Amino acid sequence: MSAFQLIQGLIIGVVVLISLYVAFRKLLPKMSTRVMAGVSASLNHEGRAGVLRAIGRKVQPASASGSCGDGCGSCHSCGPAPVAQNDAQPLTFKSRH
Numbered sequence: 001m002s003a004f005q006l007i008q009g010l011i012i013g014v015v016v017l018i019s020l021y022v023a024f025r026k027l028l029p030k031m032s033t034r035v036m037a038g039v040s041a042s043l044n045h046e047g048r049a050g051v052l053r054a055i056g057r058k059v060q061p062a063s064a065s066g067s068c069g070d071g072c073g074s075c076h077s078c079g080p081a082p083v084a085q086n087d088a089q090p091l092t093f094k095s096r097h
Contacts, residue, residue, distance in 0.1 A: 033061045 025032045036059050043056030 036061045 040056045040060035043052050044060070045053075045056075048056075
């Protein structure tokens with residue numbers, strides 16, 4: 001196996017993994033949030049290395065942060081959602097004659 005084939009295989013593998021990650025986040029958002037919260041909780045323990053704790057804080061989803069003041073709406077304390085303005089206009093038909 002040549003060096004070119006090895007590099008090509010690595011690049012293709014990285015592209016496939018990134019594609020799978022993006023598809024997982026787009027198609028299964030609730031499940032991906034739960035998985036990321038679980039990974040974050042397992043990495044961010046007392047007694048873990050500082051690097052692992054930093055990674056755990058980095059991958060923690062915004063909705064799992066527990067902070068009601070971060071504006072994410074996870075605890076529904078951010079206030080009511082703004083009411084959409086009804087800009088509907090009636091249709092008027094004009095004859096061509």
